[in-house]
Amino acid sequence: APDGGFELFVQYDGExxxxxxxxxxxxFVADHKRGIMVIDPMTRRVEPFVEQIDGRRMVGPNDLVxxxxxxxxxxxxxxxxxxxxNGRLVHVDAAGKAKVVLDRLAAPNxxxxxxxxxxxxxxxxxxNAVWQMKLRPDGGVTRVSRxxxxxxxxxxxxxxxxxxxxxxxxxCGLGCVWIFSPLGEPL
Numbered sequence: 001a002p003d004g005g006f007e008l009f010v011q012y013d014g015e016x017x018x019x020x021x022x023x024x025x026x027x028f029v030a031d032h033k034r035g036i037m038v039i040d041p042m043t044r045r046v047e048p049f050v051e052q053i054d055g056r057r058m059v060g061p062n063d064l065v066x067x068x069x070x071x072x073x074x075x076x077x078x079x080x081x082x083x084x085x086n087g088r089l090v091h092v093d094a095a096g097k098a099k100v101v102l103d104r105l106a107a108p109n110x111x112x113x114x115x116x117x118x119x120x121x122x123x124x125x126x127x128n129a130v131w132q133m134k135l136r137p138d139g140g141v142t143r144v145s146r147x148x149x150x151x152x153x154x155x156x157x158x159x160x161x162x163x164x165x166x167x168x169x170x171x172c173g174l175g176c177v178w179i180f181s182p183l184g185e186p187l
Contacts, residue, residue, distance in 0.1 A: 010039055012046045018063035018110075022070065030061035030074055036092070050074075050090075053098045059086055063158075065111040065120075070094060071139065073101070073120060075108040081126045082106045089122060091139035101141050110159030112167065114182070121147065121159055121167060128155035130169060148184055 014037065018030035027039040028049065035058050036050040052058070059078025066072055072092040080087035087105035092098045102108075107125035113135075114121075120141060122131045132147035150156060153173030160168045165182040179187040 010044045010046055012037075014046075015060075017061065018074075020064050020066060022066060024070075028064055028066075028072065030064045032060040032062070032078075036061055036064065036072070036074060049096070050092060050098045053088075053090060053100055059088070062108070063110045065113055067113065067135075068117045073111055075111060075122070077107050077109055077125070080105065080107050089141075093139055099139065101139065102144065107155075109155075109157055110170070112159040112161045114161055114165050115163070121161070123156035123159050123169070125155040125157065125172075128152070128173070130156055130159070130167070148180060150178075 014034045015032040016029045017032050020028050022028060025041050027041055029037040031037045035048055037046055038049040039046050058076045062075045062077035064072055064074035071094055074090050076088040076090055078087060085104045085106040087108045088100050089102040089108055090098050091101045106127055108122055109125040110123040112121045118135055120133050120135055124131055128150045129146050130148040131144060133141040133144040136142055150171060155173060156169045157172050158170035167180045169178040171178055181187055
């Protein structure tokens with residue numbers, strides 16, 4: 001509230017990590033323990049949205065982002081690292097079907113889309129890097145590349161783009177937020 005007060009909105013048995021509000025008002029949560037959860041903002045009812053992918057349990061969802069069409073990309077990070085890269089990038093289509101887009105990733109974390117919704121940025125926490133990839137109409141990705149290589153211990157966590165397509169990178173290791181131009185120049 002404007003006076004600095006707050007109230008507990010909802011409580012459930014889980015480990016919520018990332019959160020985004022869909023344009024229809026539903027609240028989606030990347031829950032490390034339970035998968036992708038959805039909260040009805042009126043009733044505050046919490047329900048599972050994605051619990052498994054191709055019959056496999058998730059390792060621990062971390063963050064999510066919506067496309068303009070309302071589809072979801074989310075990271076399934078768990079405890080993955082460079083020695084055991086079992087993290088995944090997952091796409092959920094408009095019908096609610098989830099499929100793995102990239103597999104064997106070392107700690108995929110925050111996600112952001114450019115303003116046109118054609119490019120996805122992905123924080124790779126353990127690699128201390130930000131990847132970029134072009135989105136395909138079928139929900140897949142192409143031209144996956146390292147957009148930024150950072151330094152300073154633990155890597156990038158949260159990620160957003162602003163109205164000029166600058167990339168805002170929350171960098172845990174250095175305790176700061178970097179702003180990079182669409183060309184990768186530090187601003």
